[in-house]
Amino acid sequence: MRKPERRLGLALQRGLRGRCAACGKGRLLRSYLTPNAECSECGEDLSRYQAADFAPYIVTFLVGLVFTPLALVLTANGASDFTLPIVLLAAVVSAVLLLPPIKGAALALLWAVNETN
Numbered sequence: 001m002r003k004p005e006r007r008l009g010l011a012l013q014r015g016l017r018g019r020c021a022a023c024g025k026g027r028l029l030r031s032y033l034t035p036n037a038e039c040s041e042c043g044e045d046l047s048r049y050q051a052a053d054f055a056p057y058i059v060t061f062l063v064g065l066v067f068t069p070l071a072l073v074l075t076a077n078g079a080s081d082f083t084l085p086i087v088l089l090a091a092v093v094s095a096v097l098l099l100p101p102i103k104g105a106a107l108a109l110l111w112a113v114n115e116t117n
């Protein structure tokens with residue numbers, strides 16, 4: 001079988017959608033954040049790529065980048081007592097929703113540059 005070309009942009013798109021970076025069909029994660037050892041469609045060995053804590057770092061950065069200034073502005077402008085807890089809840093929900101696609105993108109990035117542990 002011919003080896004797939006490792007194009008970074010395409011791999012990141014597939015990873016963000018939770019699909020195998022090599023074929024774009026098989027699922028990258030089998031549960032919330034657990035990567036599959038190999039692609040069910042093309043058989044690509046995905047166990048070679050370990051993203052470790054990269055995805056949580058990126059998610060923390062993104063969520064902090066959006067919600068910290070928002071919370072500061074709302075607090076400085078005298079928002080109601082319920083505004084800040086709602087913003088914090090939105091930040092937590094955003095982090096939970098962002099983690100799987102960012103983890104997929106991190107694994108796809110490692111696949112694209114063929115970085116193994």
Ligand SMILES: [Zn+2]
Nearest residue numbers: 020023039042
């Ligand atoms: Zn695949």
